[in-house]
Amino acid sequence: MITDKLKMAWKRGLAALIPNSCALCRLDSSEVVCRACHARYFQTVQTRCLQCALPLPPASASPRCGDCLSNPPAFDYTLSVCDYAAPQDQLVLSLKFAHQLALVPWFAGMLRDSILQQQGLELPDLLCAVPLGKDRLAERGFNQAWEITLPLAKHLGIAANMHLLQRSRNTAMQSSLPNAARARNVKNAFCIDESQQESLRGMHVGIVDDVMTTGMTLHEIATMLKRYGAAKVTAYVFARTLPHIH
Template identity: 55%
Template sequence: MPGTGSSPPDKEPDTICGVCLSYPPSYDAAVVAVDYAPPLDHLVLQLKFSARLPLAPWFADLLRDAVLARPGLPLPDLLCPVPLGPSRLIERGFNQALEIARPLAGALGVALHPRLASRQVDTRAQSGVSPHERAENIPGAFAIEDPDLVEGRHVGIVDDVMTSGSTLEELAATFKRFGAARVTGLVVARTPPRA
């Protein structure tokens, strides 16, 4: 997978890593605003686990800037935040991806569909499983609530953190099964690849 602000199959050979060339992901591009590293990683954790909701618009601004810094990248037709499972949503009281997606949708002028996808399986938190278990934790987790809205459209998936890419991959594959023409991941922070 390419680094910050990069995209897998966007036909930019100098930004596509060997893994993406060997195993093309279901999403067509991924835009990442920052590395998940100090001090920003602590701010992401404060939003997610300490309900510091005023950070969400700031993260949306970072992500908007990363998107607009790529003028050749088409904007999605609609945005969908990565959904939380019911128990995690009750426990947390909010979905951090949705809190970021709201101001991002306004800033980009793209329609937000917060319930376009749902999590039909209450998976373990990806942050709580080892890297090699992440892909096994998420298959079949998502359902699309309005397939007609997806067919032939460019869907932007909004999330706070991308580590292994398993969540983005599974949700993108689900959208593609329902006829999405293109899927772009819009992620605030990405765990830097290990050297």
């Protein structure tokens, strides 16, 4: 009978025989992202808006940016690991379009670490993923946001709900549209599973996605969740697009 210890030893031995390279610099690495790239691209201390996660100017008097103060989105808080910029953006593109699902545990681990580093941590009651439309899900074969959500929920010890959020219609890719059209594109594009609507009352819901661009998709989802009684909505995204990029 093969014990768990033997299985782990076998896996470690096999891993040692298989060459591995950093997903960013392509140099030999035993990790998905090598220590040098991790230090260079993921350990920069940056003060971000608590609500939308855009970088704040130095010595900002408010923990929220001007846009969130004057026109606050429906979600209450956003946490992101990094900016959506080179070379970190290649990790997202590799997962989403090159089907590099081996990156999923690393994405989930990075989000977990960022969440647990927050002061005054308040974990949500459950995690959901931004849902894909049926056509895009069939084309891609998986929802990268859900793939990240499942291991992240296990890391945090909270529930993950795959079916609560649903697409009510297919939409164009937000990244293909000008800013002015993005709100219209996702308007009324989501719905809540009817059998679970009552369970939302008073809940703190976490929504996971790979990238936040303008925040319109997450705003639309949060608006709907609060319409059904959710008390708080937190967005967890791997990367946040800067305003001059979208």
